[in-house]
Amino acid sequence: MKTKMLAVFFVAFSILLFGTGTVGLTGQSLQTPSVLIPESRYTFSPVLDGTEITHDFIIQNKGDAPLAIEKVRTG
Numbered sequence: 001m002k003t004k005m006l007a008v009f010f011v012a013f014s015i016l017l018f019g020t021g022t023v024g025l026t027g028q029s030l031q032t033p034s035v036l037i038p039e040s041r042y043t044f045s046p047v048l049d050g051t052e053i054t055h056d057f058i059i060q061n062k063g064d065a066p067l068a069i070e071k072v073r074t075g
Contacts (some may be wrong), residue, residue: 031063031064031065032063032064032065033061033063033064033065033066033067033068034061034062034063034067035059035060035061035062035063035067036059036060036061036062037057037058037059037060038058038060039057039058040057042055042057
């Protein structure tokens with residue numbers, strides 16, 4: 001009988017502790033960056049050779065922590 005009571009107590013405790021997903025948190029949500037790139041590609045129209053052209057990409061951080069942009073490559 002004691003074994004069953006102990007097992008029921010352990011299962012109930014586990015559900016309360018781990019089922020809520022808040023193990024180790026102190027009432028705060030984890031702060032993470034969240035990137036939003038409305039336009040990830042841009043196709044330039046034909047231009048004469050040697051003409052300098054530019055395009056600005058908008059990158060927004062919708063998260064609540066700083067966003068680090070690393071390893072930028074051109075296509």
